[in-house]
Each structure stands twice: as C-alpha cells, then as structure tokens.
Amino acid sequence: MTSSSRDLPATELAVTLDWRGRAAVLGVAGEIDLLSAPEFADVVDAVLAREPEKLVVDLREVTFFCSAGLQVLAAAHRRLAERALRVVSDSAVTSGPLKTTGLDTWIGLHATIDEALHP
Template sequence: MTAAPIPDLVSIDVTGSTTGVLLTVTGEVDSSTAPSLRAVVDTAFADGVRTLTVDLEGVTFLDSAGLCVLAGAHRRAAEDGVVFRVLASTRAVVRPLQITGLYDLLAVGQPRSGAGAA
C-alpha cells in the first residue's frame, strides 16, 4: 500500500498487511481531506483487514468531516468483526473527539513509541 497525499494538507501513510494495517495521518483532516482518509479506510476494509489502527498523532486539525470518517469506520469495523483502534494525544484531535462523545466510543488510546499495526 502507498501513501495518499493531498499536497500541503494531509498525508496518510499506510503500513502493514491484511492482518493489521496502520494508517499514520499527518496534517489537517477536514471537508477537503476527509474523503481521502475515507478512501484509504474503505480500501483497508475491502482488502479484508483484521486490525485497523488510525494514528492521529500528527493531525493538527480535525473537523466534523474527519469525525464522521472515524465514526463510520468504527461502525463498519463492528459489523465486520475488525479490531479498530484510534491513537491520539494532541488537543487538536482529543477535544473534538471528547466533545462529540467519540473519544469514549472509540476507546482512543495514546500513541507509544514503536506502535505498530500488529
């Protein structure tokens, strides 16, 4: 898998295999970039991923469009029996997740050094 960049706004680095995929998102996730994130997530599900981790540590802005992608991914993971994890610790990401109740629903974890897709 390869990265899906939108110049100057967001980059999504995809690592792993169908067993476990790690999406490392950097930049802004808003109405102009959320479709790219959704496409990468959809591809992971279509490929039969068993564990999907979305690392938002490098995200500097997250709006309702990005929250919608995460909620949709959570719903699809539950339906497909996929383990879905979201990693975040920055205020720009944690606050919108907390305000909407997604922080608890998604059981957001803290990124750790060497976190991987397995």
C-alpha cells in the same frame, strides 16, 4: 508485511500504511477539514476493503481535525467489529473532538501505536 502509500488513493494528506499481522496502521499527517475529509474517507475505505481485524488510525501528525473527520471515523467504526477501530492521539486537536462527541466510548483512544495494537 508492509504496504506503501502508493497502494492508497491519491490524497492531499500525507498518509502511510503499515500492516502488523492482520492489523492495519494508517498514519495521517496534515489537516483533516471539509476539503480533505472525502480523501481521508477514500483512504480509510481502501484500507477497510482489505478487511483488517483492527484499524489503528494514527492522528498524532494531524494539525486540524473537524467534524467531517469524525464522520469518517464513525463510518469506519460501523464497518468494523466492536473495538476494532483504534485512534492514536497525543494532542487535544484530535482527541478533543472524539471526547467531546463521546465517540471515544466506541472508538478506542490511545497514546501510542503499540498501546493501540494490544487488546
């Protein structure tokens, strides 16, 4: 079952949502900064309202990622079961802040969506 972006709140970010069973795969492209982070939070909240077993956030197309984006991920982590939030990143732009803050110890960090979907 696949959902389209039209099911999500309007945002300046390019966002896609794909359901793989009970796992939601949220693709994000653009900059997650102080202006777009509230919109990112709205999108994540809309996905979490549908109660996925896992939330995979694909940040490979994100070109800027600040602490406000980290706060959105930390809030999502608190709402999900342990290790149910997984981030896909292949660049230091997004994986660096997660590692520097230690959030990667609670939020799974993966190189691919397929890797993130598997236990």
